[in-house]
Amino acid sequence: MTRMPKIRTLVSLNVAALSLLAACSDAPTVPTSSRLAPADAPSLASYTIADTTVSTFDYNPLLSYDLSLGGGDRLSVPAGSVCDPNLSGYGPSLWDAPCVPQLLPLQFTVRTWRDGTGRPRMVVTPDVRFVPGSNVVLRFKDDVAAAGGKSVIVWCPTGALTCVNEGLQDASMITKSNPNNGFVYRRLKHFSGYNVVVDRSGEEPISDTGFGFE
Structure with missing residues (x-):
C-alpha cells in the first residue's frame, strides 16, 4: 500500500517525458548549413581549353x-x-552594405590560368558581392609569389584596363602568403577577376594587359 504513490509518481513522470519528446519531434527542423562540399564534389565540373581550366559549380546557399x-x-x-545579384547591386561603394542573400541555387563559372610570367589568374562569373561578414577566401598556389612575401592579389574589374590592390583601402583584404605551402591568399568581398602581382607595393593601380579569357 505504501508503494502506490511512488508508482503513480513514476507513471506521471514517464507520461510527461513522452509528451515532451513528442512535442520536440513535431517542431520544425532547422536546415543544416555547415556541411562541406568536398573538392571533388559532383557539383564541380572542370575542363580545359588551351591553357585555361574552366570549372562550374552550382552554389547552394x-x-x-x-x-x-x-x-x-x-x-x-x-x-x-x-x-542576390538581382536585388543587391555591385560596386566598391556596396562591398560592406547589407544585402539580400541568395536563396536559390546559382551557377558560377571559374576560369583559371597562368599568365606569361607564370602568375595565376582567375575570373569568376557572374559578378556578385558577398554578405558582409562572410569569410570567402581565395588561395592561389604560387611558390615564387609566396616565397617573396610582397606579392599582392589584385582585383581586375570586368572590362577595366587596370587592376586594384584592395588591401590598401581595406585591411581585411590584405594579401597574405605562406612560403611553407606555397599559397598566396586573401579574403574576397566579391567575385570578379583576380591575379597575383609579385613584389609590388601596390601604391598605384596596376596596369593589366590581356586580362580575361577569350
Missing part, C-alpha cells in the same frame, strides 16, 4: 564549399555568403 581549381588554386565559400 545551405552548403559551404572548399573548391580545388586548376593549378592547385583553392576557393572557400561559406554557406549563405552570396548576395
Whole structure:
C-alpha cells in the first residue's frame, strides 16, 4: 500500500517525458548549413581549353564549399555568403552594405590560368558581392609569389584596363602568403577577376594587359 504513490509518481513522470519528446519531434527542423562540399564534389565540373581550366559549380546557399581549381588554386565559400545579384547591386561603394542573400541555387563559372610570367589568374562569373561578414577566401598556389612575401592579389574589374590592390583601402583584404605551402591568399568581398602581382607595393593601380579569357 505504501508503494502506490511512488508508482503513480513514476507513471506521471514517464507520461510527461513522452509528451515532451513528442512535442520536440513535431517542431520544425532547422536546415543544416555547415556541411562541406568536398573538392571533388559532383557539383564541380572542370575542363580545359588551351591553357585555361574552366570549372562550374552550382552554389547552394545551405552548403559551404572548399573548391580545388586548376593549378592547385583553392576557393572557400561559406554557406549563405552570396548576395542576390538581382536585388543587391555591385560596386566598391556596396562591398560592406547589407544585402539580400541568395536563396536559390546559382551557377558560377571559374576560369583559371597562368599568365606569361607564370602568375595565376582567375575570373569568376557572374559578378556578385558577398554578405558582409562572410569569410570567402581565395588561395592561389604560387611558390615564387609566396616565397617573396610582397606579392599582392589584385582585383581586375570586368572590362577595366587596370587592376586594384584592395588591401590598401581595406585591411581585411590584405594579401597574405605562406612560403611553407606555397599559397598566396586573401579574403574576397566579391567575385570578379583576380591575379597575383609579385613584389609590388601596390601604391598605384596596376596596369593589366590581356586580362580575361577569350
